[in-house]
Amino acid sequence: MNNFASPYLLSMDARPPAERFALLAKVWREETAILSSIQDIVNHPAYQQIIGMGPQALPMIMRALHDESAYWFWALTAIAGEDVADGNPSFASARDAWLEWGVARDLIEADKVVEREKAGQS
Numbered sequence: 001m002n003n004f005a006s007p008y009l010l011s012m013d014a015r016p017p018a019e020r021f022a023l024l025a026k027v028w029r030e031e032t033a034i035l036s037s038i039q040d041i042v043n044h045p046a047y048q049q050i051i052g053m054g055p056q057a058l059p060m061i062m063r064a065l066h067d068e069s070a071y072w073f074w075a076l077t078a079i080a081g082e083d084v085a086d087g088n089p090s091f092a093s094a095r096d097a098w099l100e101w102g103v104a105r106d107l108i109e110a111d112k113v114v115e116r117e118k119a120g121q122s
Contacts, residue, residue: 017053021060024050029070042074051078062108065095073098 015023028046035041042048050057051074058079065072069091076098077083084101085094102108 017056018060021050021053021057025060025064025070038071038074041071047075051075054079058102058105059107062099062102065098065102066108066113069095 024046028044032041032044061072061075064070073085073094085097088094088097099108099113103110103113
């Protein structure tokens with residue numbers, strides 16, 4: 001049993017996908033910020049609903065992965081059906097592998113990834 005404060009999330013299906021993703025991601029970040037268990041973080045109801053959005057969530061997850069250091073790898077693997085970061089020894093190298101994958105599939109603009117690299121945010 002969990003103590004998450006977001007039982008209303010199931011009623012959000014009518015929202016436009018970008019709005020729904022933004023709200024789910026916000027709830028997920030807020031309610032998992034103090035958790036250390038990856039299992040608890042990725043089993044959060046909001047995170048699971050993001051996965052349930054399927055491929056339409058990929059561009060939004062790519063932007064979020066680009067902009068913040070949150071654990072999006074589980075959702076990406078679940079939706080994409082592959083783990084392109086398998087074998088990467090660090091968070092940064094896993095993030096970079098996923099961002100490259102996203103660029104190759106036009107899910108995120110290449111110049112956004114290049115800007116991050118130039119800013120030293122790898």
